[in-house]
Amino acid sequence: MEYLQSYHCLLCYLLLALRDPALCAKEITVSPANPVVKVGDAVTLICETTCTQGKPHWMILDESDVTQNTTKNRSYLHIAAVHPNHEGKYTCTAEKCRKQKKETIQLRVYSFPVPVLSTVPENPVSGQPFKVKCTLTNVYHGDYDTVEMLLSHLERLETEHSKNCNDDRFCDHTWSSKDQMGTSKTDYQCETNLTIGPNSFTEKARLAIYFQGDAGDDYNDPRSTAMSPEQMETQTSAPVSTEGKGQVEASSSTTTAMVALGSTVGFLSILCFLVRLIKRSKRKSPSSGPENHPDGC
Known part of the structure; x- marks a missing residue:
């Protein structure tokens, strides 16, 4: 095959030397050469030729979900979301050249998820x-x-x-x-x-x-x-300690008793003070009676 391509190139150079380049038009090229596309992905097939007498064109059977854009020497076939029905052969031609040229490729489709x-x-x-x-x-x-x-x-x-x-x-x-x-x-x-x-x-x-x-x-x-028993135990509210509460209650009772005792002592002190004032006032006033006795406070 390589020898045939070499002879073909040599023949083209000879024809070009004879000023007849039309007979040496390059064959149509397509890319990618072996498209393998995952289901759901997009793909664009490109067809290109150097033939100056005609535009390349993709031959497709169903164009409902396939778009094709063609310029002077290039044609783009675009599939937005590939599915198994798109799998098969696609051929591009350039019909107006002296000798009709065409190129065919095989589109492979696959689906391979993560295990x-x-x-x-x-x-x-x-x-x-x-x-x-x-x-x-x-x-x-x-x-x-x-x-x-x-x-x-x-x-x-x-x-x-x-x-x-x-x-x-x-x-x-x-x-x-x-x-x-x-x-x-x-x-x-x-x-x-x-x-x-x-x-x-x-x-x-x-x-x-x-x-x-x-x-x-x-x-x-x-x-x-589901939660394990350890997790459930961790999430359970901690019990309230009663030790501190008992201390607070005892402290409150003691304070109440001290306040009551203080009130009683204060009342007795005031009463004693009033008795002393009364007795002092009696000493200052004249009296025919016996001497005053010491007060009993």
Whole structure:
């Protein structure tokens, strides 16, 4: 093939030397050469030629959701949201050249989501067997494409694979490990790979597993919205202490008693003071009676 291209180029140079460049018009070129597009993404196919006698044009069967813009020597075919119905061959032509030129490309469509890791049972118990599952949903690819999966925990695990497809060729894949065992927090990883011709796509997921322990062990599963007994105890309001309250009540009683005693002492002091005044006033006044006795206060 390379020898034929070399001879073709040599012939073109010879014809150009003979001043007949029209016979050496370049073939139509399209890009990208091997388009592989994910479902829902946009793509633009470009067709270009150096033929000066005609414009390039994309040949499509259904133009309802496809737009085409053409300039003097270039044509753009745009698909805003690719779906499986867009998969197939697309041909670009330049019809008004001396010799009709055309170029065809194959558009490939795929769907390859991020895998989801889970366990059976959902909340593994320390020291009891459980299984790990890696799931891919709504996967779309060609018949000759391959999907592979690697489930690992320290090393690669043996798995069983199940596949379920609908009428639109969208498939669900599930890989399940053999029985596992654990007693403390541990990690599992799932790596999936889709190969479409020379193209390869990889998606990964990781799962941290927390085990329910025996009675008395702390446990908090981040995948569960239920609160553990420890969390509930933490969120319960603390009881109000009565020790301080008793001290306050005792202090209040003592203060009341002291106030009452102070009032009594004050009243007696005033009464005694009045008695002294009365007796002093009697001493100053003349009296024929016996001498005054000491007061009794």
